[in-house]
Structures are given as structure tokens and as C-alpha cells.
Amino acid sequence: xxxxxxxxxxxxxxxxxxxxxxxxxxxxxxxxxxxxxxxxxxxxxxxxxxxxxxxxxxxxxxxxxxxxxxxxxxxxxxxxxxxxxxxxxxxxxxxxxxxxxxxxxxxxxxxxxxxxxxxxxxxxxxxxxxxxxxxxxxxxxxxxxxxxxxxxxxxxxxxxxxxxxxxxxxxxxxxxxxxxxxxxxxxxxxxxxxxxxxxxxxxxxxxxxxxxxxxxxxxxxxxxxxxxxxxxxxxxxxxxxxxxxxxxxxxxxxxxxxxxxxxxxxxxxxxxxxxxxxxxxxxxxxxxxxxxxxxxxxxxxxxxxxxxxxxxxxxxxxxxxxxxxxxxxxxxxxxxxxxxxxxxxxxxxxxxxxxxxxxxxxxxxxxxxxxxxxxxxxxxxxxxxxxxxxxxxxxxxxxxxxxxxxxxxxxxxxxxxxxxxxxxxxxxxxxxxxxxxxxxxxxxxxxxxxxxxxxxxxxxxxxxxxxxxxxxxxxxxxxxxxxxxxx
Numbered sequence: 001x002x003x004x005x006x007x008x009x010x011x012x013x014x015x016x017x018x019x020x021x022x023x024x025x026x027x028x029x030x031x032x033x034x035x036x037x038x039x040x041x042x043x044x045x046x047x048x049x050x051x052x053x054x055x056x057x058x059x060x061x062x063x064x065x066x067x068x069x070x071x072x073x074x075x076x077x078x079x080x081x082x083x084x085x086x087x088x089x090x091x092x093x094x095x096x097x098x099x100x101x102x103x104x105x106x107x108x109x110x111x112x113x114x115x116x117x118x119x120x121x122x123x124x125x126x127x128x129x130x131x132x133x134x135x136x137x138x139x140x141x142x143x144x145x146x147x148x149x150x151x152x153x154x155x156x157x158x159x160x161x162x163x164x165x166x167x168x169x170x171x172x173x174x175x176x177x178x179x180x181x182x183x184x185x186x187x188x189x190x191x192x193x194x195x196x197x198x199x200x201x202x203x204x205x206x207x208x209x210x211x212x213x214x215x216x217x218x219x220x221x222x223x224x225x226x227x228x229x230x231x232x233x234x235x236x237x238x239x240x241x242x243x244x245x246x247x248x249x250x251x252x253x254x255x256x257x258x259x260x261x262x263x264x265x266x267x268x269x270x271x272x273x274x275x276x277x278x279x280x281x282x283x284x285x286x287x288x289x290x291x292x293x294x295x296x297x298x299x300x301x302x303x304x305x306x307x308x309x310x311x312x313x314x315x316x317x318x319x320x321x322x323x324x325x326x327x328x329x330x331x332x333x334x335x336x337x338x339x340x341x342x343x344x345x346x347x348x349x350x351x352x353x354x355x356x357x358x359x360x361x362x363x364x365x366x367x368x369x370x371x372x373x374x375x376x377x378x379x380x381x382x383x384x385x386x387x388x389x390x391x392x393x394x395x396x397x398x399x400x401x402x403x404x405x406x407x408x409x410x411x412x413x414x415x416x417x418x419x420x421x422x423x424x425x426x427x428x429x430x431x432x433x434x435x436x437x438x439x440x441x442x443x444x445x446x447x448x449x450x451x452x453x454x455x456x457x458x459x460x461x462x463x464x465x466x467x468x469x470x471x472x473x474x475x476x477x478x479x480x481x482x483x484x485x486x487x
Contacts, residue, residue: 043370046409046422046481050461051474053107056083057431058094060465061123062453063472064386065101068129068141072457073162074099074107075143079467080121085112095122096145098162104461104474110163113145116155120147124177126386127159128184128211135187135210142168142211144189146177154180154191156211171214176201179242182208188217188271190243190250195219197228201239203252205271218275222252222263222289224282236261236294246306246388249290249354253301256332257344260295262304264354293349293357295331298341302332303383306351310395310415325352326415329359333380333403336437337444338373344380346400348415363418365405370425376446377435377468378403385455385462392456396484397421399462401454407464409481422481424464424473425449432470460487 042049059079066073078094085092087109096113115122125145130136143157143165154171174193178201182189187209194201198219207215221227225235238254238261245251250270254261270288295301305328315321331344345364351357364381365372372379382401388394400408409422426449436445452467462475477485 042427043406043425044423046477046479047407047424047462047475048478049424049426049473050476051101051104051107052471053099053109054429054431054471055097055099056085056109056112057469057471058083058097059433059467059469060452060472061121061467062125062383063455063463063465064126065455065457065463066127066129066141067458068160068162069139071100071102071162072104072459073110073159074101074463074472075125075127075159076465076472077123077125077145078121079123087112093120095147096125096143098159098165099472100162101457101461101463101474107472107474111165113157113165115147116153120152122147124179126180126182128182128187132184133187133209133211144171144180144182144208144211146180146191146193148177152177152193154193156208156214158211168212169214171206171208172204172216174204176239181243181245183245186245188245190245192240192243199226199230199232200237201241202226203240203243217271218277220270220275220285220288222265222285222292223254223261224285227280227285229279238300241301242303244305247308249306250288251304251306251327253304253329255295255300256302257298257300257334257340259297260299260301260331262293262295262301262327262329262349262357264290264292264351264357266290291351291355291357293359296342299331299344301329302344302381303330304328305330305384305386305388305398307388307395307398307412307415310413312414312416314414314416320352324350324415325354326412327351327357328384328398328412330381330383330400332382333378336377336435337439337446338367338379339437339439340380343367344382346381346384346398346410346418348412348418350415361416361418363400363410363420365402365408365420370405372405375404375448376437376444377448377450379405382451383453387456387458389458391487392458392460393485396486397481399454399456401451401464403450403452404448406449406451407454407462407475409462409477411484413484421484422477422479424462424475426451426464426466426470426473428468429470432466433468435468460485 130140176194406425
């Protein structure tokens with residue numbers, strides 16, 4: 001990990017970041033605030049803009065930052081569409097943008113990795129270092145990406161040289177690919193996709209400990225009635241949206257804004273239990289399930305991220321008061337101008353007894369704090385950072401993407417009373433696209449920020465990624481948020 005000295009003095013050639021931060025912001029970062037309509041300039045609390053890249057004005061799903069031999073590389077997955085690529089001089093369908101963010105004040109666009117075949121979108125991605133994988137090659141770096149659209153695939157790429165990715169193999173050719181989790185410490189990948197015969201999107205599990213030789217383990221979903229040959233009528237059938245592995249358990253999030261389900265699974269039983277590969281029984285599907293918690297039909301479980309072993313000093317005098325295991329559960333807003341049935345928000349769930357999860361607190365951005373319903377576009381929660389390393393904000397601040405309310409920093413040191421301590425809403429630019437909604441049979445369209453996802457790097461910089469073509473913003477924390485972060 002990076003010490004405070006390293007964080008403030010990362011050498012880029014012979015220029016250190018500490019000096020760069022004292023210099024005027026680069027023209028690209030300044031451009032991030034140009035041509036902003038009245039009321040749409042950047043807004044912030046305890047955060048400042050460090051760097052910016054327009055990412056060729058492509059709509060962004062999510063980004064992931066990987067440290068590679070002293071370089072920091074942002075891998076950015078896109079929604080469908082196309083844009084001009086100055087590196088090749090032609091218009092290209094959206095794939096994966098690769099940006100060098102070693103100097104966060106001056107991000108350098110390195111390469112646009114096209115979707116295969118063209119016409120698809122390459123939204124979700126993750127990287128692992130060969131040194132971290134049980135059977136990876138030391139010094140190598142690998143990119144796992146999903147490509148969805150006309151022909152869905154999961155692919156593996158060698159990105160050791162990020163300027164020149166090398167295709168390795170196709171992991172799978174399913175349908176309806178989306179959000180995955182690749183656990184670098186074990187090499188197991190939990191891939192979400194549609195499979196022939198199954199009644200909803202499932203999780204396809206692969207051993208990718210050696211990325212050159214993918215090994216299929218099984219298809220799985222913890223909902224009886226979803227398996228081939230079964231009738232789902234009368235049962236709650238919600239697609240798996242996002243899996244996440246930690247400490248011997250898999251946390252499954254079903255749904256986005258409706259019919260949410262949270263499941264906690266025993267990973268050993270999931271991988272090694274008795275299981276008919278073609279027609280698993282209800283008992284076989286339920287065997288790995290430690291617990292299940294259903295959300296109301298008007299809210300989803302888009303994301304479920306565990307924060308284990310949190311010290312809650314308030315309960316220190318009780319026999320089982322602290323530490324507590326917590327789970328951050330986030331819904332997803334999917335409709336513009338607050339036309340959804342319910343505000344999609346963030347919940348803290350106590351999973352100290354994983355067989356009996358208990359929701360204990362809620363966080364959301366009040367509409368009146370920024371007239372967000374009137375701004376247009378989506379207003380509500382979506383996701384949080386995937387970098388959960390112990391000394392990078394973990395168990396102190398979570399960073400939540402909130403569409404037109406930007407990124408929100410939430411102090412969760414007391415998980416029973418989460419409090420907002422920071423936010424950043426980027427300015428719109430000439431690239432920002434409008435979002436429309438029909439209310440009372442009248443369509444209105446507004447140009448507005450849509451912060452889709454957020455991540456942090458090992459230095460503590462916060463990255464936001466915009467689905468309305470505005471680009472990537474690199475942020476630093478200040479004030480109270482910086483004190484809480486305690487780098």
C-alpha cells in the first residue's frame with residue numbers, strides 16, 4: 001500500500017504529484033467546467049477536482065483502476081454507441097477505454113479496445129495481476145470483460161502492455177451478460193449471464209486461476225423454479241445482478257429498482273456441493289444459501305458489498321456488541337425526473353449473524369438539497385467503489401454514485417448512523433447529452449450529469465464515470481473527509 005509520503009509525491013518521470021497539484025490545472029481538467037448552463041457548474045463539499053479526461057465522449061458504465069509496475073491504469077467499460085477515436089482517426093463502436101492515470105492531473109488516453117463483434121457494448125470489466133492469481137504468470141496483468149449486445153461473450157485479454165492488449169480467449173458465449181466478480185485471490189469468477197433453459201439470468205462460475213485455461217464449474221441461481229424444466233409461475237423470479245465474494249461467502253444481489261433479493265451463500269458448498277449440472281433440484285439450489293432477505297417489490301438490490309469486522313465503540317460494553325459485520329445494500333435508480341415508484345437509496349445491513357441479516361440504517365440524498373428531481377435525468381443511488389483494501393477508506397467512508405447528484409462520500413464509522421461528509425457533482429460540458437422524461441403526456445429533456453459508477457485507487461484518489469458522455473473525473477478529498485480517511 002501507499003504511505004502518505006508516496007501518495008503526495010508519486011513520481012511521474014521527474015515530476016512529483018505534490019508539485020503538480022500546486023500548479024495550474026491542465027487544460028483538459030479546466031474544460032470540464034466550460035460551457036456549463038446556469039445552475040450546472042461543478043458543486044462540491046470536501047472534494048476537489050484534480051484531473052479530467054473526456055474519454056472520447058463515450059457513455060461510461062464503470063471504471064476500474066489497476067496499479068501495474070508503478071503505473072496506474074484506468075480500464076473503462078462503455079455502454080453501446082460510437083464516437084470518434086483521435087488515435088485511429090475513425091469513428092468506432094464503444095468498447096473499453098484504457099487511460100494512464102499515473103499522473104492524475106494529466107490522464108493520457110492510451111488505447112480503445114473495440115467490442116467483439118462491433119455493435120456490442122463492453123460495460124463490465126475487472127483486472128487481476130498474475131502475481132495475485134494462484135496460477136497466473138508473475139508480472140502479467142489480465143483483463144476480464146463482458147461484451148453484450150448482438151452476440152454476448154466473456155473475454156480474457158492480456159493487458160500487461162496496456163497500450164497493446166492481446167486477446168487470450170473467449171470464456172463463454174451466453175446471452176444477457178452484465179456485472180461480474182473475479183476474485184483474484186482464488187481465481188474464481190462469478191459471471192452473470194443468461195443460459196439456455198434457465199428461467200432468468202444466472203451466475204456462471206469459472207475457475208480462472210490460470211486465465212489461459214478457463215475451467216467451467218457450474219451455473220447457479222438460488223431461486224427454486226429458475227432451473228431448467230421447472231415452472232416459475234407463482235414464484236419470485238428476479239435476475240442476479242451482481243455477485244461479490246469475500247471471506248468464504250458470496251453475496252448475491254438480485255434486481256435493480258424492483259423485486260430485490262439479497263442472498264448470502266457458503267462459497268465452499270456453492271463450488272463443491274452435490275449439484276446436477278443440467279437439472280438441479282430445489283434442495284441443491286438452496287444448499288449453499290445461508291440466508292435470504294427480500295426487499296419490497298418497489299426496490300431492488302443492485303449492489304451488496306460486505307464490510308466485515310467494523311468496530312462500533314457505542315456497543316463496546318455489551319458482550320456481543322462489537323465488532324459488527326455489515327453489508328452495504330444499494331438500489332438503482334433507472335427512470336428520469338423521479339418518475340419511479342420509490343427513491344432508490346442505500347441501506348446498512350447487520351450480518352454479524354449471517355443467517356439473520358437485519359437492516360439497521362438508511363442513507364439517501366434529499367431532493368430539496370439540490371432540487372434534483374427538477375434537474376432531469378436519474379436521481380438516486382446506483383453503486384459504490386469496488387476497491388475494498390483495508391487502508392483505502394474501507395470501514396470509514398463509502399463512495400456512492402448518485403447519478404445527477406454526483407458522487408457522495410458517506411461516513412459509515414458508525415454504521416447505525418451513516419452521515420454524508422463529501423460530494424462532487426461535475427459540471428456539464430459540450431459533450432454532455434440530454435435526458436428525457438414524459439410527465440402528464442409532456443416530454444421534457446434536460447442536459448444533466450449522470451454519475452454512473454465510482455471507484456478509488458490505492459492512493460486514495462476518487463474516480464467518477466459519467467453515462468451522459470461527460471467523461472472521467474479524478475478527485476481528491478479535503479477537509480473533514482480527509483481527516484476521516486486518515487491516509
